[in-house]
Amino acid sequence: MNCAIKDEIFDGMTHVPDAPWKGVEQLRDIAFGDRYTLFLTAKGKVYECETHGQVHNTRKRSRLSPFRLVAGLQDIEVSAIACGSSHSLVLTKSGVVMSWGVNDCGQLGQTTNSRVPTMVKVPDKKPLFVQIACGNEHSLALTNDGTIYSWGSNRYGQLGMSEPENMSNCHFPMHLTSIHGIPIATIACGGNHCFLISKSSAVYGWGRNNRGQLGLNDLSDRPYPTELTTLRPCGVRYVACGDEFSVFLTHKGALFTCGDGTHGQLGHGNLSNALAPFKVMKLRDKPVTQVACAKHYTLAFVPSIGQLYGFGQLGKIYTLPGKINGPWISPTLTANSAFNDAVIVNQIFSGGLKSVVTTTLLVDNVPPFDMRHPLNQESQIFTLSEQMDNSVLVDEEPVFVWCMHCSCLNGSFLLANDQHLNCSIENFGVDIRAAQKAFRNIRDVVSPLHKEMIWIVFTLQLIPSLKCTPADVESLRVYLILPLYHEFANSKLYSRLHAPFAQAIFRLSDEHRNIVMKCREHIVKDSLNELQKLSNVRPEDLKKPLIIKFIGEDAEDVGGVRQEFFNLLLKKIFDPDYGMFKVLEESRLLWFADSTFENKNQFYLLGLAFGLAVYNLTVINLPLPLALYKKLLGKKVDLSDLHELLPSEAKSLKAILDYTGDDFKETFDLTFELSKDVFGQSITKPLIPNGHEIAKCNVQHF
Numbered sequence: 001m002n003c004a005i006k007d008e009i010f011d012g013m014t015h016v017p018d019a020p021w022k023g024v025e026q027l028r029d030i031a032f033g034d035r036y037t038l039f040l041t042a043k044g045k046v047y048e049c050e051t052h053g054q055v056h057n058t059r060k061r062s063r064l065s066p067f068r069l070v071a072g073l074q075d076i077e078v079s080a081i082a083c084g085s086s087h088s089l090v091l092t093k094s095g096v097v098m099s100w101g102v103n104d105c106g107q108l109g110q111t112t113n114s115r116v117p118t119m120v121k122v123p124d125k126k127p128l129f130v131q132i133a134c135g136n137e138h139s140l141a142l143t144n145d146g147t148i149y150s151w152g153s154n155r156y157g158q159l160g161m162s163e164p165e166n167m168s169n170c171h172f173p174m175h176l177t178s179i180h181g182i183p184i185a186t187i188a189c190g191g192n193h194c195f196l197i198s199k200s201s202a203v204y205g206w207g208r209n210n211r212g213q214l215g216l217n218d219l220s221d222r223p224y225p226t227e228l229t230t231l232r233p234c235g236v237r238y239v240a241c242g243d244e245f246s247v248f249l250t251h252k253g254a255l256f257t258c259g260d261g262t263h264g265q266l267g268h269g270n271l272s273n274a275l276a277p278f279k280v281m282k283l284r285d286k287p288v289t290q291v292a293c294a295k296h297y298t299l300a301f302v303p304s305i306g307q308l309y310g311f312g313q314l315g316k317i318y319t320l321p322g323k324i325n326g327p328w329i330s331p332t333l334t335a336n337s338a339f340n341d342a343v344i345v346n347q348i349f350s351g352g353l354k355s356v357v358t359t360t361l362l363v364d365n366v367p368p369f370d371m372r373h374p375l376n377q378e379s380q381i382f383t384l385s386e387q388m389d390n391s392v393l394v395d396e397e398p399v400f401v402w403c404m405h406c407s408c409l410n411g412s413f414l415l416a417n418d419q420h421l422n423c424s425i426e427n428f429g430v431d432i433r434a435a436q437k438a439f440r441n442i443r444d445v446v447s448p449l450h451k452e453m454i455w456i457v458f459t460l461q462l463i464p465s466l467k468c469t470p471a472d473v474e475s476l477r478v479y480l481i482l483p484l485y486h487e488f489a490n491s492k493l494y495s496r497l498h499a500p501f502a503q504a505i506f507r508l509s510d511e512h513r514n515i516v517m518k519c520r521e522h523i524v525k526d527s528l529n530e531l532q533k534l535s536n537v538r539p540e541d542l543k544k545p546l547i548i549k550f551i552g553e554d555a556e557d558v559g560g561v562r563q564e565f566f567n568l569l570l571k572k573i574f575d576p577d578y579g580m581f582k583v584l585e586e587s588r589l590l591w592f593a594d595s596t597f598e599n600k601n602q603f604y605l606l607g608l609a610f611g612l613a614v615y616n617l618t619v620i621n622l623p624l625p626l627a628l629y630k631k632l633l634g635k636k637v638d639l640s641d642l643h644e645l646l647p648s649e650a651k652s653l654k655a656i657l658d659y660t661g662d663d664f665k666e667t668f669d670l671t672f673e674l675s676k677d678v679f680g681q682s683i684t685k686p687l688i689p690n691g692h693e694i695a696k697c698n699v700q701h702f
Helices: 229-234 390-394 394-405 408-411 432-445 448-465 473-484 489-507 512-521 523-537 539-543 560-574 598-616 626-632 639-645 647-658 665-667
Strands: 002-007 027-032 036-039 046-052 076-084 087-092 095-102 114-119 130-133 138-143 150-152 169-175 184-189 193-198 204-208 222-227 236-241 245-250 255-257 274-279 289-294 295-302 309-316 316-324 344-351 354-361 581-583 590-592 674-679 681-687
Touching: 027 344, 046 674, 087 138, 087 204, 095 681, 114 295, 114 309, 138 184, 138 639, 184 236, 193 236, 193 316, 229 245, 229 274, 245 289, 245 539, 309 489, 316 681, 394 408, 394 448, 408 448, 432 448, 432 674, 448 473, 473 489, 523 539, 523 560, 523 581, 560 598, 626 639
Parallel strands: 027 076, 076 130, 130 184, 289 344
Antiparallel strands: 002 354, 027 036, 036 046, 076 087, 087 095, 095 114, 130 138, 138 150, 150 169, 184 193, 193 204, 204 222, 236 245, 245 255, 255 274, 289 295, 295 309, 309 316, 344 354, 581 590, 674 681
């Protein structure tokens, strides 16, 4: 692997010099401090080098000192590195965070400065960390159970847990409680601001916002994680941060930028700040897979043409993406003898005033890195999927982590092919069949002792931990997934499992409880669709015993599930808001809505459903008047039937029939027309041709 280094003082974008990283171990990651750089190799070794020279002198290039192993890490395998202005973090293969450097704000997670890597300890816990990130003077870390810890300076609320006036600095890791249950995919830090991205691409930011770098359409700092709602539909997969600006990469390769634009680093063609994320339009037809931010510029890589783009303070100011030429060619070219020495871009890194581009030989056929898809699952929170081998379920520790923490459950069994993105009340993004399969495997594969432990974790830890105000709609997936647990089929556990879980649902705020209830709103549509298929293709099947099974529920139908099905179906259909029926206030009976969007076939299918209930000996409540059943049997209806349905109207009509006076027309002033309220408008309909011109003076005709 070769390495090309570029820094801000290099004037122009036509040439990138080689750096002396050849013949050493393959690089996995690079992190930049103000005056030093860390290099992580594929074998987990960390090298450092200091930057000498006047980095702001535009005539004199800074240079790198010889690479050397970081003291204290020679015998430790490292999986990730991060740098602040003057402090460093490493994440070891065993999930431990170590820090060293300046500690004036507590950014080391310790009480004193340390010149050698020292373990960051969490009070009363031993978490397994999977990701780390550094701001200028603060640090961030994500654990495998979905918890984020932060420490260091909180001058602008960048720790995400308290107002700055209540806590200026923190010298030990504290976890963020306001994001409980969100399945986190990525964390990132800018100079004094932070972001997290959820598994389904919700973006939350907090910290300093003086240039609009949080993308919240204002300049107010945020001491707690706040969602960028405008980005939820975009499918953001990665975020890179400069000192006071942010760049978001979507699953389709689009770039959105916001914050400080005074050096052109937003790529919008001007030097203005952007308070909300805007798409970099010049790259709209060029899907980007990698993006990196230095202090005042941005790099973006487009693999389809093998081109690196840059914008911002690159010697000169470039306000639009421009090509950065280097020794690399397009990876789409076919390797042959003419390209034996040709190289392609593998990965780009930026930070402070420097950037590094690593390359590989074209003939090695190594695809460029894609930041939209994490290659290393060890950097992610622990989740389960249908594809997981059963051996994972035998391993006690990860399964217990999954059972204990909402974040892990909520990030599991997501729909494939990005269908879970843009999670909402209409799309929870959960593959119910995959979840069912996993719980069946837990039932069949896990040992009895472990099953007992899972029971204890679910009932004594997970369910009591459910919040009444979940942080995000993704946090509600647990209410869909947990009922698939096989013990829910055991009615004897009602008091210890079913009731506490139901109470957790009822503890939800009205807003979130309504979202949970909406998961079953499609019961009418799905039921009528199935009846339509049966009546068209196999009408004889309608006479077979009816067995109901709700998707995602293990309960066997011995009558109770069928009863519940019809109760839910009728409750939904008879709701006036559904639009098929209306409730008559006097009699409290139901009658057909005056205006409806449903066609006659829908009412026919509804009749089939009622017939199925009777045929299968299921008791249902149909608050319909006798007149309807007479009409179905072809019998005549009379005024007595109207009296059952609309007593006052029936009395009025009876009074008209009984009136014997000669001044009928003057007394009642009626014509053969009817006025109705339809969707808020008064509509008049003639009962006979030209009814509005014909007075009701003939009682018998009436």
